[in-house]
Amino acid sequence: MAVEARRYGRGIDFGRAGIILFLTLLAAFMSLPLVFMVNQAFKPVEELFLFPPRFFVRHPTLRNFQELLISTNTMLVPFTRYLFNSVLVTTASVALTVLSASLAAYAIAKHRAPGSALLFTLVISALMFAPHVTQIPRYMIVNSLGLIDTYWALILPALAAPYGLFLMKQFIEQVPDALLEAARADGASEWRIFWSVIMPTARPAWATLTILTFIATWNDFFTPLIFTQSEVMKTLPLALITVYGGPGQVARYGASQAATFLMTVPTIAIFILMQRRVIQTMIYSGIKS
């Protein structure tokens, strides 16, 4: 708090006012499409095809959502099953990605075991390989493991995301060694150090990774498309593409706008939830050297 007071308590600061004005304008501009999307979801059909096009909704209606639910009810599988699949796959992917990446990153950043530098180099190199072409060999491997059309096929490939390990390693490297030595002197096991020292200190990092993984998995269209066969295993993005009917389609345009809105709500919710952990004045500053 003392630092905040020293840095910001200088009375009226015109530079600061300018920054706030600039940021506010930019923030307003950046959020325009999101605002537009929300408005579209609640527009009645007449307003959706109005000319000249109107940005804001005049007479909000829930008819698009009704239409969405009716059109998806005629599908083979109830809408709730897609929702369940999406929630299960996303939750498991996020939890396992963050855990496996953090564990490996801690070992690489702080233990310096023989071979770990080489492993890290490999991970970074893999990051630079265009993922599209590895999808075919990956499909062959997942297939030979007998995992096609199971939840594992949707969860496992996301688990070893190179960028997750990279991100966590970059942050954990900044945790002072003195902190770990102090914990070791106190007789803490490596497992204990990981949970009680590393994870709390690297909180901005894993909160960031959680947000990134959640958004990537929730919106992922390609993985469920190639790794699932039966209708009951499909996730929301796949279910919704049938509502869209492709870009430029007029049919069910309103329903597609409602679907877009519904797809976005969870990602925004998780972001608001987790960003408090990303943007948090360091309460752990006391234990940083």
Next chain:
Amino acid sequence: MEQVTRPSARVETALAGLRMVVKAGSWWREVRRHRVSYVFMAPFMTVFFGLTVAPVVVAVYLSFTYFNMLEPARWVGWANYRSLLLDDDVFLIGVKNTLLFAFIYGPVSFFSSFTLAWLINQLSRLRSLYTLSMYAPSIVSGIAISVVWLYFLAGDRYGLLNHLLMRLGVLDEPFLWLRDPRTTMPSIIIVALWMSLGNQFLVFLAGLQNVDPQLYEAAAIDGVRSRIQELWFVTIPMMKPQFLFASINAVVASLSVFDIAVALAGLPSYLYAGHTIVTHLYDYAFIRFEMGYAAAIAVLLFLLTFATGRLAFRMFSTHGAY
């Protein structure tokens, strides 16, 4: 003389052998001492080798074959690479567009993300609201957002941009923003930049939180007066690990531009004006099913990305090597 040196040479060899045994022994002891570390790495590395390294190795092998996924792969040596580099004009258009995209998108997204994160971090109140509105474009799924952008950039009079410009008298008739070769790539770059603040921005924000506040106090005592000085002498040196992450991210993202290009300009785009290396790859992999050729494109793209990535490592690495 020789009589004397020969036994000593034999001793030397014996000693060298012994040293190797000792070295191997101590290496093995090191490995054993670190067995907990290997347990920590095991879950990630098992999946990584099985589902990432193995596919990459297979893909590199396929790049030397003709493989259409129906017949077994047939070895063709360097033929794929030769025709890519010498005969494939469309590939060269893709390379040109990708490089143009990368040169603008990479640096601009990197610096604007950092500047914005730094500015927002200065605020004490409403930080989360600003963060949300800046990050919003990255939250929305690509499919969803292309619907919005197509509405903005539509080539007929219903497009918002055309509508505005015609109203202002700048244009007499609707302009085909995504069809005209002159505006295709610029449109893609602008939309990409608008969406790009996301990930790197978030990493920078987290990195700024990781800088120890005590360092700023120490710096103030040492004579740092302005925020710009604080930024230069304290923040930037402390952010090196995040800079490295973000720059590698920017390199990979800008050289593998695909989703936005396809969503806006289509595949294939009109006169290949929005064609990139990865759209070329996708074309051969999933439309023509020439996996060998597609794999060769991936390998060339990898070499390009890796070379650029090395540059980023040279600039931001903290420990010299990785």
